Amino acid sequence: MAPIKFGVGHSVRRKEDDALVRGKGRYTDDHAPQATAYALMLRSPHAHATFTIDAARARGLPGVLSILTGDDVKELGGLPCLFNLPDNPFKAPDYPILARGEVRHVGDAVAFVVAETLPQARDALEAIEVEWTPLPAVVGVVNAVKSDAPQVWPQFPGNVLFDVPIGDKAATDAVFAKAHAIAEINIVNPRIITNYMETRAVVAEYDAKRDHLTLTIGSQGSHRLRDILCQTVLKIPVTQMRVICPDVGGGFGTKLFPYREYALAAYAARKLRRGVKWAADRADHFVGDAQGRDNVTKARMALAEDGKFLAMDVDLIGDMGAYLSTFGPYIPFGGAGMLPGLYDIKTFHCRVRTVFSNTVPVDAYRGAGRPEAAYVIERLVDAAARKLGMTPDAIRRKNFIPPRAMPYTTATGKVYDSGDFAAHLKRAMEVGEWKEFPKRARAAKKQGLVRGIGLASYVEVCGTMGEETAHLRLDPNGDVTILIGTQSSGQGHQTAYAQLVSEQFGLAPERVHIVQGDTDQIATGLGTGGSASIPSGGVAVERATAKLGANLREIAADALEAGAADLEISDGTVRVAGTDRSISFAELAKREGVDPAKLATSDKFSSADGTYPNGTHLVEVEIDPATGKIQIVNYVIVDDFGVTLNPLLLAGQVHGGTMQGIGQALMEQAVYDPQDGQLVTGSFMDYALPRAADGAPISFETHNVPCKTNPLGVKGAGEAGAIGSCPAVVNAIIDGLWRDYHIDSIDMPATPERVWMAIREHARQHRL
Amino acid sequence: MPTFGDLKLSRRDMLMGTAATLALGNAPNTASAQDAGVSGGAVALAAGTPSLAKVSFTVNGAAHDLNLDTRTTLLDALREHLHLTGSKKGCDQGQCGACTVIVEGRRIASCLSLAVMHQGDAITTIEGLGTPDNMHPMQAAFVKHDGYQCGYCTPGQICSAVAMLDEIKAGMPSHVTADLEATPQLTNAELRERMSGNICRCGAYSNIAEAITEVAGSPA
Numbered sequence: 002m003a004p005i006k007f008g009v010g011h012s013v014r015r016k017e018d019d020a021l022v023r024g025k026g027r028y029t030d031d032h033a034p035q036a037t038a039y040a041l042m043l044r045s046p047h048a049h050a051t052f053t054i055d056a057a058r059a060r061g062l063p064g065v066l067s068i069l070t071g072d073d074v075k076e077l078g079g080l081p082c083l084f085n086l087p088d089n090p091f092k093a094p095d096y097p098i099l100a101r102g103e104v105r106h107v108g109d110a111v112a113f114v115v116a117e118t119l120p121q122a123r124d125a126l127e128a129i130e131v132e133w134t135p136l137p138a139v140v141g142v143v144n145a146v147k148s149d150a151p152q153v154w155p156q157f158p159g160n161v162l163f164d165v166p167i168g169d170k171a172a173t174d175a176v177f178a179k180a181h182a183i184a185e186i187n188i189v190n191p192r193i194i195t196n197y198m199e200t201r202a203v204v205a206e207y208d209a210k211r212d213h214l215t216l217t218i219g220s221q222g223s224h225r226l227r228d229i230l231c232q233t234v235l236k237i238p239v240t241q242m243r244v245i246c247p248d249v250g251g252g253f254g255t256k257l258f259p260y261r262e263y264a265l266a267a268y269a270a271r272k273l274r275r276g277v278k279w280a281a282d283r284a285d286h287f288v289g290d291a292q293g294r295d296n297v298t299k300a301r302m303a304l305a306e307d308g309k310f311l312a313m314d315v316d317l318i319g320d321m322g323a324y325l326s327t328f329g330p331y332i333p334f335g336g337a338g339m340l341p342g343l344y345d346i347k348t349f350h351c352r353v354r355t356v357f358s359n360t361v362p363v364d365a366y367r368g369a370g371r372p373e374a375a376y377v378i379e380r381l382v383d384a385a386a387r388k389l390g391m392t393p394d395a396i397r398r399k400n401f402i403p404p405r406a407m408p409y410t411t412a413t414g415k416v417y418d419s420g421d422f423a424a425h426l427k428r429a430m431e432v433g434e435w436k437e438f439p440k441r442a443r444a445a446k447k448q449g450l451v452r453g454i455g456l457a458s459y460v461e462v463c464g465t466m467g468e469e470t471a472h473l474r475l476d477p478n479g480d481v482t483i484l485i486g487t488q489s490s491g492q493g494h495q496t497a498y499a500q501l502v503s504e505q506f507g508l509a510p511e512r513v514h515i516v517q518g519d520t521d522q523i524a525t526g527l528g529t530g531g532s533a534s535i536p537s538g539g540v541a542v543e544r545a546t547a548k549l550g551a552n553l554r555e556i557a558a559d560a561l562e563a564g565a566a567d568l569e570i571s572d573g574t575v576r577v578a579g580t581d582r583s584i585s586f587a588e589l590a591k592r593e594g595v596d597p598a599k600l601a602t603s604d605k606f607s608s609a610d611g612t613y614p615n616g617t618h619l620v621e622v623e624i625d626p627a628t629g630k631i632q633i634v635n636y637v638i639v640d641d642f643g644v645t646l647n648p649l650l651l652a653g654q655v656h657g658g659t660m661q662g663i664g665q666a667l668m669e670q671a672v673y674d675p676q677d678g679q680l681v682t683g684s685f686m687d688y689a690l691p692r693a694a695d696g697a698p699i700s701f702e703t704h705n706v707p708c709k710t711n712p713l714g715v716k717g718a719g720e721a722g723a724i725g726s727c728p729a730v731v732n733a734i735i736d737g738l739w740r741d742y743h744i745d746s747i748d749m750p751a752t753p754e755r756v757w758m759a760i761r762e763h764a765r766q767h768r769l
Numbered sequence: 770m771p772t773f774g775d776l777k778l779s780r781r782d783m784l785m786g787t788a789a790t791l792a793l794g795n796a797p798n799t800a801s802a803q804d805a806g807v808s809g810g811a812v813a814l815a816a817g818t819p820s821l822a823k824v825s826f827t828v829n830g831a832a833h834d835l836n837l838d839t840r841t842t843l844l845d846a847l848r849e850h851l852h853l854t855g856s857k858k859g860c861d862q863g864q865c866g867a868c869t870v871i872v873e874g875r876r877i878a879s880c881l882s883l884a885v886m887h888q889g890d891a892i893t894t895i896e897g898l899g900t901p902d903n904m905h906p907m908q909a910a911f912v913k914h915d916g917y918q919c920g921y922c923t924p925g926q927i928c929s930a931v932a933m934l935d936e937i938k939a940g941m942p943s944h945v946t947a948d949l950e951a952t953p954q955l956t957n958a959e960l961r962e963r964m965s966g967n968i969c970r971c972g973a974y975s976n977i978a979e980a981i982t983e984v985a986g987s988p989a
Contacts, residue, residue: 012911021920022908024855024895028921031854063818119840120819196866198859198921198970250857250921251970271927279827283860491971649915653973657918660972685864685968694958696974 008504012649016495016510018141026248029202029219030280037204037276038066039119040266040607043112043557044288045104048138048359048678049151054111054133055548059111060649066123067269068129069113071101071167074268078233080259080324084331091163094154094357096267096324098234098261105323106360107673107680108288113265115277127354138359138450138678142297144357153323153357162321162330162355167337168412173303174633176253176312180303184385189748190727192295192320192671193366194287194688197490199250201290202280203263205270210284214242214267219249220518221257222528223487229259235267239520242267246518252490253661255291255531258327260291283391283435287683292671293321293366296373300340300381303348308391308399312348313412315340315377319355322362329364330355336370338413338636342378343422343460343615344400355707359678361671367661371461379457381726383735387745393456393732396431398423401458415462417613418709425639425704426458431619432700433637438621451624453612457729460615461715464536464608464710466527470540473502473549474601479573479587481506481549482514483542486526487534489517492719493532493650494531501542502646505550506513506586507571535646536608540711544604552599553589560584560592612708614716617638618659618729624737629757631667631734633697638725640701643708643716651718655701658722665723666730668750689750785981791969806949826890828853828899834879837884843877844868847894855895855924856946859968869932871927875930878966895924898931910980918971926967933963937985955985 007013020026026649045052056068080096100109112129116122137151144150145354153160177183177542204217220226232237246691249256264280270277281289297318303311319333337351386396401422402409409417430436435454472484483498516522527533550570557575558565561582569578576583584592590600621635638655645651667687672681681756682688709712727749738744742763747755819838828851835850844861846852847870856879858947859867863881868878872891899905907927910916917923937953945962948955952961960978969977 015915018912021917021923022895022904022911022927023899023901024853024854024922024924026923028857028859030846033849033852075820120840196968196970198857198865198968199919200859249919251919253970280858281864282858283865399930430885491917493918653915653918653971653976657972658974661970685860686862690970691974693961693973693974693977694965696961696972696978698974709959711778748795 007510008500009259009644011500011647012549013457013496013510013647014649015493016499017493020030028199028248028250029217032204032247033278034204034206034276037278038115038117038273039122040113040115040269040277040279041497042110042279042285042289043114043126043129044109045100045107045109047104047133048107048134049136049141050104050133051102051136052111052133052498055130055444056112058130059114059125060123062121062128064117065114065125066273067266067271069099069116071097071099074098074265075101075369077268078236079597080261080723081229081233082325082327082329084328086163086165090227093325094156098264100114108361109676110261111322113269113716115269115273140358140360140675140678142295142320142356142358142675144675145320145358146318146354149564152358157357160357160724162357164348164352164354166396168350169348170350172348173312173314176348177301177303177314178627180311181306182304182388183301184300184304184381184388186345186380186384187299190294190296190376190379191665191749193293193665193669194671195253195255195293195366196286196688196690197251197253197256197292198739199261200281200283200286201256201260202265203652204276204278205266206276207270207274209274211272214270215562216242216244216263216267217247218244218263219256220488220528221249221252221490222248222486222526223518223520223527224486224526226259226263228714230264230267231672234264234608241511243519243521244409246488249488249680252529253367254369254530256490257528258291258364260290266269270758271427282414283685284683287688288361288680291326291364292361293363294321294373298377300377302381302385303383304389307737308389310346310385310395310400312344312346313341315351317351317353319353320358320360320363321355322360323357326362326364327650329362332363332370333373336374338415339374339460340378340400340463341411341413342375343402345402345406346412347552357455360673360722367658368720369459371720372662372724373748375457375459375461375724379732383581383732384745387739392690394426394528397426397456397458416610417460418610419706420460420613420615420641422458422615425615425617425641429619429637429639430706432639433619433621433635435619445623446637449627451626451737451741452621453624453735454619454735455619455731455736456617456619457725457732458615458617459725459728460613461724462613463532463720464612465611466531466533466537467542468605468607469527469533469537470525470603470605471538471545472601472603473545475549475553475586475590477590479585479590480512480514481508482516484516484523485538485542486528487517487538488529490529492534492654497535497539497650498542501539502546505546506573507568508573512573533608535715536612536711536717537606539646539715540606540608540713541604543713545602552602556589556592556595556599557584560589571722606711607717608711610642610710612710612716614640614642614718614721616721616725620729620733622733622737624729624734624756626760629753629755629760630752631751631756633663633730636697636699638699638701639704641704641706641716642718643705643715645703646715651707652701655700655722658720659699659726660691660696663695663697666727666749666751668752670750677739701744723763771918808939813841822885824885825893826887828907829835829894830891832937835884839883839885841884842880842933843882843884843887846878847879853894857921857924859922866929867922867925871928871968874932874935876929882887892967895928898927905931906984910984914976914980914983915973916977916980917969917973922967922969926969926977934981934985935965955982
């Protein structure tokens with residue numbers, strides 16, 4: 002049979018595109034039902050304070066419909082933390098829907114105002130009288146664990162949520178005691194603010210006749226939101242709420258969570274018996290949405306004389322912020338499992354501490370623990386190479402887990418199923434013209450510039466979210482509709498799933514329809530996170546398609562009076578192979594006497610063992626020592642994603658993740674004032690995001706080794722770019738700074754100021 | 770943070786107070802501007818209702834007469850009053866470009882511009898750039914080059930790109946133009962600099978650059 006034009010492996014243009022380029026996308030804030038009231042959140046201006054609140058005057062202002070304070074919603078449950086330690090579980094502190102009596106971070110929610118119009122809501126917000134009594138606040142993990150640090154929660158002395166070991170400390174200490182050499186790094190992974198272009202929003206509509214709420218929310222998954230909002234917060238049956246996710250303008254992890262405003266809009270809509278709409282402005286986003294990363298880590302590698310890694314020892318502290326967000330403590334804990342990276346390291350120990358601070362809660366942001374781990378190991382590997390006088394590629398090759406060792410169980414218990422790490426390293430070095438680098442460095446030097454070249458060979462884990470179910474049905478017109486509980490926020494799921502159906506049925510993508518993000522239409526769903534949609538959801542779609550195909554063959558066999566084994570499906574038609582006898586999907590759908598149950602199938606898949614995408618990023622930078630400015634002059638990526646479903650979508654995911662990583666490496670950082678806990682970087686004027694001029698020329702290709710833990714052979718691809726990029730960029734910078742100035746460390750973001758200061762400090766010490 | 774609760778002072782009162790101060794402060798130009806723009810509102814404000822003003826402009830070729838709260842931005846007038854929701858509110862502070870529309874041939878951040886300032890103007894939004902059967906070349910190029918993922922910044926990117934090419938044609942220099950006397954060329958550096966007012970968090974900049982370059986008819 003000829004290759005399927007729209008099937009797996011083709012750069013099928015996106016089904017989503019037409020609406021999006023015309024301004025016809027439908028995002029939550031574009032949804033404005035009649036007679037909807039408008040809501041705003043009053044937030045704390047203090048990082049830590051007690052307060053009393055008086056909304057009496059505000060309630061009397063024109064147009065004000067409701068003002069909710071902590072006392073008004075005290076019967077509601079708080080937001081849950083869904084992670085706990087397997088041993089010695091902790092009791093998460095209360096995360097109330099509105100703070101009562103005490104706030105713990107700038108932006109903490111204290112009152113929810115609902116009025117006829119937005120200007121009226123603004124006036125009411127300003128008229129709420131709050132008496133604040135500021136308390137000492139603590140910012141940053143290093144400060145939080147100091148003995149005299151202000152306490153965020155009295156029940157967590159020293160601000161420590163947990164302090165647990167992973168691996169074998171005694172064995173690790175023993176190896177270190179006998180090591181030929183030890184490489185050590187002390188690094189900071191700064192806090193990141195997601196900044197999807199579409200801020201969060203919710204429209205809550207209430208049907209009084211049914212006592213039923215419909216929430217339209219731009220989220221990464223409707224089912225978990227509904228379940229938490231109903232079962233934990235509002236304490237109503239899930240049958241009384243429908244959650245719809247329309248177009249979503251970026252998610253990157255932090256749009257996954259149930260946020261306070263969703264519960265408050267639902268509560269207010271029910272109370273007022275009318276629609277309520279809340280849309281975050283950018284300032285709300287900066288202090289009202291979970292933030293990402295924020296680890297401080299000390300890591301050491303015990304080395305043999307020949308460069309073999311003998312043991313790894315890590316001490317990492319993760320900032321949780323003031324409350325525990327949905328998966329907050331899981332991020333550093335789960336991420337620590339990936340610290341050994343692509344290397345054969347038999348002995349491992351990590352101390353994981355999670356601490357509270359008077360800052361916005363921290364949770365999963367694109368990569369969620371794996372970028373932090375990759376940043377640690379890949380920085381440490383380069384430090385080890387410097388320590389022993391080896392090249393960064395040689396020390397990597399020396400320690401890579403070889404393909405013949407697969408499946409390989411790491412010291413942290415992860416089972417890598419497949420991969421050829423030396424192969425993508427080699428290919429990246431070819432594309433990046435590694436050998437000729439000294440020539441380019443000399444040429445740059447003549448211009449007064451410093452060139453650096455760096456590598457990061459990363460591995461990550463994804464697809465472990467759980468079981469995803471796909472429902473397929475043959476529509477009366479012969480089209481196919483997929484219902485699935487994953488949620489696109491820009492990845493192009495509609496196209497990717499359609500290709501999986503096209504692969505088997507030869508249907509044009511226009512004839513495959515996808516329903517996502519609606520709890521009434523779709524029975525279950527995990528939403529989208531952990532790059533799991535294709536490894537889990539994709540397999541479910543593929544299997545349900547195969548079942549539907551079998552059913553259609555069976556019906557067609559009857560209609561065509563042929564054996565099912567002689568039938569083939571192509572172009573939306575079932576045909577007797579080698580003949581012109583055929584029946585179209587539309588005819589099959591309408592055929593009399595067909596059991597309707599045969600026209601709808603479902604299947605599910607859990608990628609429980611995970612997939613382990615891996616690859617090499619190679620970066621070349623040019624540093625101007627006079628200004629500290631860094632220019633990325635070449636960027637090469639060779640990735641192993643198992644099987645490529647759609648090269649166009651894949652390149653978009655890789656480019657985008659890499660741009661976010663470049664942003665983190667060079668410019669992004671949430672800065673809190675260490676004295677009063679104010680978020681200093683609270684707007685796009687203060688928080689630098691990569692813009693068009695910061696974009697790098699990126700060369701991307703794959704060196705795929707099919708994954709063995711799922712039948713499609715795919716490995717998740719949504720986060721990989723954000724994982725390989727930070728260490729590659731920083732290793733390239735340090736390579737240049739080490740050669741010219743013997744500077745062996747620079748923290749992210751490597752801003753011009755930071756680089757310039759490092760060079761000046763070197764010059765000062767050199768003079769002394 | 771100070772609260773003005775006891776003073777019964779709202780943000781609007783504050784603005785009015787500021788205007789009055791300026792008027793008293795011997796600043797004739799400011800005073801007359803305030804008179805023209807806000808004096809009608811002062812009466813209305815006393816009654817606690819918004820200050821309204823009439824404004825007429827065309828959007829995508831269609832004439833509109835609106836009676837708006839004078840605080841309404843052009844972006845809100847388009848989205849909330851004319852239900853043209855293609856233009857997006859990304860920051861409402863003129864820092865992200867998602868709200869970019871074309872007014873009298875020039876691209877502007879519609880969130881930073883009051884609707885009442887646009888009396889008689891011709892405004893083009895993403896909805897007015899091409900028809901379903903006949904996409905604007907820039908829209909077609911964004912599709913071809915996959916110049917976006919989530920699509921939220923896309924209307925602003927496309928409007929910005931269309932007007933940006935006209936700026937180059939008109940000879941307007943940018944921050945990276947080396948020679949202010951010569952006609953600017955659409956180099957990759959010029960293009961990226963001139964598009965740096967439009968943030969794409971999905972990071973589709975390379976593809977956006979390719980799309981624009983194709984429309985401009987010069988190599989990437």
